Amino acid sequence: MFYSRSWHAAVTLFNGSILVCGGIANTDYRASTELYDPVNRRWQSTRAMVHGRAQHTLSILPNGQILAVGGRADVNSGYKKVQLYNPLTDTWMVTRSMQNARSEHAASLLNNGQLFVTGGIYRNDYLNSTELYNSISNSWETTGQLNYARASFTSSVLKDGNVLITGGRNNDGVLKSTELYDPSTGKWSIIDDLEFARVDHTATVLENGKVLVVGGSSNGTFISLKSAELYDPLTKRWFGTSNMSYPRCGHTASLLPNGKVLVTGGYFFLFSRIQVVNTVKLYNPRTETWDFVESFSVPRAHHTASVLLDGRVLIAGGLGQGGSLNSAELYSPY
Numbered sequence: 001m002f003y004s005r006s007w008h009a010a011v012t013l014f015n016g017s018i019l020v021c022g023g024i025a026n027t028d029y030r031a032s033t034e035l036y037d038p039v040n041r042r043w044q045s046t047r048a049m050v051h052g053r054a055q056h057t058l059s060i061l062p063n064g065q066i067l068a069v070g071g072r073a074d075v076n077s078g079y080k081k082v083q084l085y086n087p088l089t090d091t092w093m094v095t096r097s098m099q100n101a102r103s104e105h106a107a108s109l110l111n112n113g114q115l116f117v118t119g120g121i122y123r124n125d126y127l128n129s130t131e132l133y134n135s136i137s138n139s140w141e142t143t144g145q146l147n148y149a150r151a152s153f154t155s156s157v158l159k160d161g162n163v164l165i166t167g168g169r170n171n172d173g174v175l176k177s178t179e180l181y182d183p184s185t186g187k188w189s190i191i192d193d194l195e196f197a198r199v200d201h202t203a204t205v206l207e208n209g210k211v212l213v214v215g216g217s218s219n220g221t222f223i224s225l226k227s228a229e230l231y232d233p234l235t236k237r238w239f240g241t242s243n244m245s246y247p248r249c250g251h252t253a254s255l256l257p258n259g260k261v262l263v264t265g266g267y268f269f270l271f272s273r274i275q276v277v278n279t280v281k282l283y284n285p286r287t288e289t290w291d292f293v294e295s296f297s298v299p300r301a302h303h304t305a306s307v308l309l310d311g312r313v314l315i316a317g318g319l320g321q322g323g324s325l326n327s328a329e330l331y332s333p334y
Contacts (some may be wrong), residue, residue, distance in 0.1 A: 001043055003032050004326040006319035009058035010304035011066055013087050018306045019046070019066060020316055021085075024054040025324040029073045033085075036316070036328070038308045043328075047090045049083055057107035059115055061135045064088075067095075069117055069133075072103040078122035079103070082133075096138050100129050106155035108163055110183050116143075116163060118181075121151040126170040130181075143186040148177050154203035156211050158233050166213055166231075167198045174199045174219045180236070191236045195229055202253035204261050206285050209233055212241070214263055214283075217249045222269035224249050228283070241288045244281050252305035254313050256333050260284055262293070262313055264331070267301040276301050276321045280331070296329045 001020065008023025008030065021033035031052035035044050049068060056071025056079070066085040072078050078101035085092050098117065105120030105127070115133040119126075126149035131140050146165065153168025153175070163181040167174070176197035179188050194213065201216025211231040218225050224247035229238050244263070251266030261283040267276045278300070280293040296315060303318025303325070313331040317324065 001317060001326045001328055002034055002045055003030060004324040005030050005032075005317045006302045006324040007054040008304060008317055009056055009068070010306050010314075010316060011058045011060050012306055012308075013060065013066075014064045015087075016309040017087075018308070018314055018316070019058070019085070019087070020304065021049060021058060021068060022053045022056055022071065023317065023324070028052075029054050036314060038310070038312070038314070041330075047092055049085075049092050050094055051079065051081055051083065053079055055103040057105065057117070059107050059109055061109070061115065062113045063135060065135070067115060067133065067135075069107055069115075070098065070102045070105055070120060076123055077101075078120070096140060098131055098140055099142060100127060100131070102127055102129075104151035106153060106165070108155045108157050110157065110163070111161040112183065114183075116155070116181070116183070118155065118165070119146055119150050119153060119168065126151055144181070144188050147179055147188055147190050148175060150175055152199045154201065154213070156203045156205050158205065158211070159209040160233065162233075164203070164211055164231065164233075166203055166211075167194060167201055167216065169199045173197070174217065178231075178238075192238050194238055195240060196225055196227055198225055200249040201225070202251060202263070204253045204255050206255070206261070207259045208285060210285070212253070212261055212283060212285070214253055214261075215244065215248045215251055215266065222272050224268040230288075242290060244290055245292075246277070246279060248277060248279075250301035250319075252303060252315075254305045254307050256307065256313070257311045258333060259286075260333075262305070262331065262333075264296065264305055264313075264315055265300045265303060265318065276319065293331075296331070298325060298327050298329070300325055
């Protein structure tokens, strides 16, 4: 890549290219964006965002345009500003702002085409507010509030269109609570707790409709998890599955075309110090087992992993042992 960055965001465009934008390097909150062409295997600079930001979300809308939502431009701030990118003209424009500034939130595209943005943190306040963006009317509206304010959690759209929220943190510490949002009613329901409280974990909707939750940090400053759990939407219950060999948080998890889940990088705590890793694991939902995969070249956490149209996975940027990275790597499942 042209720029080092971590806590950035990436999204796959309709033509298969990967747009990477924002992030942080040292104390510089990036406005720069760049595009990866998987056919030519080249990066190219694209038009910079109007406002630099990190810990934001990046989502592709039904019309193919990209919405950058929230984030922060320093350690104590949060954006309500929203920017819209048009890949056809390579232009960014400031669009309608959210009602609440937020970072470390989640954004999910609902089956009805609306973008569902929930939770996060603004300064020292954890949020339970939820907003819906309508790309046709370019408008935001509030919907039901989370039962528990939270940041750094996961948001997954299930096969039935409901949204599953897991874990995160708030003023009470790291959370094991999970909630389910019904878009048809705009209401939340509290469901079965995770076995372990976790933050900076991942959640992946499997082909069979279940949700795989992996790793994260738990209660206590220096506790990382190697455990994994499965959510069954039919029973609305959690149950254990096999653990990874090593704990990790700040990693990525990607659903491959063959139905397996690729977990890459992250970090764990070793004698109260952060240890960034380059290890990769592959989860097989049929056998509920983990396989070793060749490690990538550079240890990294808080990076992005994007599944290309041909099934390969692009690993980009992230935080290395010495700071933010500008390197990228490709994983091939074949």
